[in-house]
Amino acid sequence: MAERVVVGVDGSDASLGALRWALDEAAIRGATVEAVTAWQGVAARGADVPDPALDDGIAEAARRVLADALQATSVPPGLTVDPVVSEGGPDHVLCDRSIGASLLVVGSRGRGGFERLLLGSVSSACARHAASPLLITRPGHAGDAPPRSGRILVGIDGSDGSRRALAWAKDDARRRGWSVTALSVWSDPYEGDLTFELQAPRFQVDHEVALRAVRERLEAVIDETASVAPSVEVEAVVVGGDPRRELCHHAEDADLLVVGRRGTHSLAALLLGSIATTCAHHAPVPIVIVPDTTDLPQSATDR
Incomplete structure (x- = not known):
């Protein structure tokens, strides 16, 4: 079975760094990359009444965030990247997608739209419940950068x-x-x-x-x-x-x-x-x- 590297993307600089790490890991493993952006509808955000039209707009915005992130990142030739936009809390979405994956990659900080992607509630949930190894990136440590010490x-x-x-x-x-x-x-x-x-x-x-x-x-x-x-x-x-x-x-x-x-x-x-x-x-x-x-x-x- 082909290896799969999952990465959380929210459009922040930290998630772009995580995406580069995921691409690098996938390249050395011969794996595919699953770039995941999660979104939550108005009901999940506490609204009393569902609003399908507004939910559609939120989902479309999530798709644009992911598309822009992939467009801004250089993908190595021959590497397959599968974009995934999924409804749900980011911690649940990422942990679910990590099942059967070789690695889950997330940035050390995210923006509010992705519920503070790392070192907050989502990172704690991923660290405790991810089914695969979890890689938490750091600013200034891009996966495609030359190693400091190897x-x-x-x-x-x-x-x-x-x-x-x-x-x-x-x-x-x-x-x-x-x-x-x-x-x-x-x-x-x-x-x-x-x-x-x-x-x-x-x-x-x-x-x-x-x-x-x-x-x-x-x-x-x-x-x-x-x-x-x-x-x-x-x-x-x-x-x-x-x-x-x-x-x-x-x-x-x-x-x-x-x-x-x-x-x-x-x-x-x-x-x-x-x-x-x-x-x-x-x-x-x-x-x-x-x-x-x-x-x-x-x-x-x-x-």
């Missing part, structure tokens, strides 16, 4: 979700000719805990032992994904600190940050409600959130 940073906590995130990152890096850095962060569970500080002799934490355990878990995840894009170089990095700050800090010289949507809470889990959400808001580069239901790349070898 490196993807992946947050690893030893969970199945982070294993799938690493597999996704390796597969994407293989397609782009990039490298991957797998980062695990250990944070002292008692740091800043007054009760612990008062009883420190009883609950002394051996940091070297803890860091060694985190490294072993990281190396186990790397080994488990060794068959995926085996030619891709994976650098293992373990640091101590706050996982949110460390991931954002280490992403500064990367081109893409990838995290899992769920994880175990031990060893600084990448839980969507905390770390992944923080990264989605503050990461200096585009971020991909990979759900734990994402299929691993079907081919275990380089293609």
Whole structure:
């Protein structure tokens, strides 16, 4: 089955950047692009009485927005773009269209006509409910721009979700000719805990032992994904600190940050409600959130 990349378009600069990312991803995957604009009728906006004529006008305006965006964007030769204008809330429309897709791409900010496309209610819904990996773009990081370092940073906590995130990152890096850095962060569970500080002799934490355990878990995840894009170089990095700050800090010289949507809470889990959400808001580069239901790349070898 041919791969499909879905992208939300609302006519804003951010969504045009997302469209360029989607075109670039589709080009390296041999996929089609589904450019989606959602619209809501007057009833959905709180009107007491339906107005079919006004709804028709809103739908036509949405079609013009999408057509103008496609006309303003350079589509690589041979790439198929399917325009989709769909009635409904943008979060529901995009999540529905993500079913069976290889990737859903959205901009970090949208305009009100698309209900604040990213880092508001729609982004939260997409991050939690998209059936495919979700790529949130950033201003100044167009998908067709030359890479800064040719490196993807992946947050690893030893969970199945982070294993799938690493597999996704390796597969994407293989397609782009990039490298991957797998980062695990250990944070002292008692740091800043007054009760612990008062009883420190009883609950002394051996940091070297803890860091060694985190490294072993990281190396186990790397080994488990060794068959995926085996030619891709994976650098293992373990640091101590706050996982949110460390991931954002280490992403500064990367081109893409990838995290899992769920994880175990031990060893600084990448839980969507905390770390992944923080990264989605503050990461200096585009971020991909990979759900734990994402299929691993079907081919275990380089293609």
